[in-house]
Amino acid sequence: MGERGRVTQTLPDIIGDRNIDVIYSCGPMAMLAAITEITSGTDVIHQCAVEESMACGIGICMTCVLPVKNQDGSTSMLRSCIDGPVMDGSDVQWDMVGHLPEASL
Ligand code: FES
Numbered sequence: 001m002g003e004r005g006r007v008t009q010t011l012p013d014i015i016g017d018r019n020i021d022v023i024y025s026c027g028p029m030a031m032l033a034a035i036t037e038i039t040s041g042t043d044v045i046h047q048c049a050v051e052e053s054m055a056c057g058i059g060i061c062m063t064c065v066l067p068v069k070n071q072d073g074s075t076s077m078l079r080s081c082i083d084g085p086v087m088d089g090s091d092v093q094w095d096m097v098g099h100l101p102e103a104s105l
Pocket residue numbers: 053054055056057058059060061062063064065079080081082
C-alpha cells in the first residue's frame with residue numbers, strides 16, 4: 001500500500017490513524033513479539049499465528065511449546081500445534097520463548 005520498511009515501523013501510525021480493533025499477523029517470532037509490544041496498552045487485539053518448530057503436528061512430541069500466561073499469572077507451556085497456532089499475542093510470554101520456566105514448588 002505504498003509503505004516500505006518493516007511493518008513495525010508504520011504500525012503505530014496505522015493504529016493511531018484508523019479505527020483498528022484487531023491485528024492478525026504471521027511471520028517471524030521477533031516480529032510477532034514486536035507487534036504485541038506495539039499493541040500493549042491499547043485496545044487493539046493482536047491475534048498471531050506463531051511460527052514455532054513443529055515435528056509431529058498432533059500434540060505428542062512437545063517441540064512446539066510456547067510459554068503462555070494464565071489468568072492467575074502462572075505460565076503454561078502450550079503446544080502451538082494443537083493449542084494454536086493462532087494465539088493472543090498478549091498472552092504469549094515473548095521474553096521466555098526458547099527458555100524453560102522456573103519450576104514452582
Ligand atoms: S508439533 Fe509435536 S506437540 Fe506440537
